[in-house]
Amino acid sequence: MTLHDPDQIAERRLPDFSEAEIATIDAARAILRRHARSTAALQSWSMLTDYLALNAVHERVEVFRVLLLDRKNKLIRDRVMTRGSIDHVPVYVSEVLRSALVLDASAIILCHNHPSGDPHPSQTDIDLIRKIVAACKVMEIVVHDHVIVGFGR
Numbered sequence: 001m002t003l004h005d006p007d008q009i010a011e012r013r014l015p016d017f018s019e020a021e022i023a024t025i026d027a028a029r030a031i032l033r034r035h036a037r038s039t040a041a042l043q044s045w046s047m048l049t050d051y052l053a054l055n056a057v058h059e060r061v062e063v064f065r066v067l068l069l070d071r072k073n074k075l076i077r078d079r080v081m082t083r084g085s086i087d088h089v090p091v092y093v094s095e096v097l098r099s100a101l102v103l104d105a106s107a108i109i110l111c112h113n114h115p116s117g118d119p120h121p122s123q124t125d126i127d128l129i130r131k132i133v134a135a136c137k138v139m140e141i142v143v144h145d146h147v148i149v150g151f152g153r
Helices: 009-013 019-039 045-055 093-102 123-138
Strands: 063-069 075-083 107-114 142-150
Touching (some): 045 142, 075 093, 093 107, 093 123, 123 142
Parallel strands (some): 107 142
Antiparallel strands (some): 063 075
16 A cells, blocks of 8 residues: 555545554554454444444445344345445345345345435435335345445535
8 A cells, every 4th residue: 555545545534644554544444344344233323323434434436235134133244235436336126135135134224325425315316225125025124224324424
């Protein structure tokens, strides 16, 4: 990693740090992500937002992810379904359902980011989520929430 690497969030957020300090911070962030995935029981809004702050907020393109949960809301898997562009991400309802069924998830939380920072849903977002919720209802999979993450919001 170099300080000039545009894909590194540390460059945008920590411009006064040395490359060694940034590498240390990135390593700590990776450890926190791994720990959060292994112990995550997403039982409150603050736990969910903390988890997503570690895992979703720093993407530079839209990324649609599905948090697959067991009956106790313990995270089975955080699956990145697809990556898109700066203002669009293609999502297939069948792929979301397939992921939940294969892993025997009883609930899911849908999440995608808006790199613009604006967390308000577009009409396309709303229509897609309605389709996913309807399909999951048929399969008796609970959709707890759909979270749109904007940088710092």
